[in-house]
Amino acid sequence: NIRRQHSLFYLLSNNQVNRLIAMPLDFTDEEILAYYITLLKSLAMRLDNETIKFFFITHPEPNFPLYIEATKFFNHRDQMVR
Secondary structure, three states, X not given: OOOOHHHHHHHHOOOHHHHHHHOXXXXXXXXXXXXXXXXXXXXXXXXXXXXXHHHOEOOOXXXXXXXXXXXXXXXXXOOOOO
């Protein structure tokens, strides 16, 4: 739970969050899936004009890992995951 924007910028600034989002995980484990979805939702709630730059990768090709990974769960059987 980050309240200061400066702290949020510090946590997001080194592209580590995108590596974490794109990390292959075992989503057959319901606990891992629940934590991962919670992370994606929390990060998505922090998106605004200032923080979008931390999630959008421009090099070597344009990429938006948060969106890409979230859409993989669009048709998930569990409604709470969707």
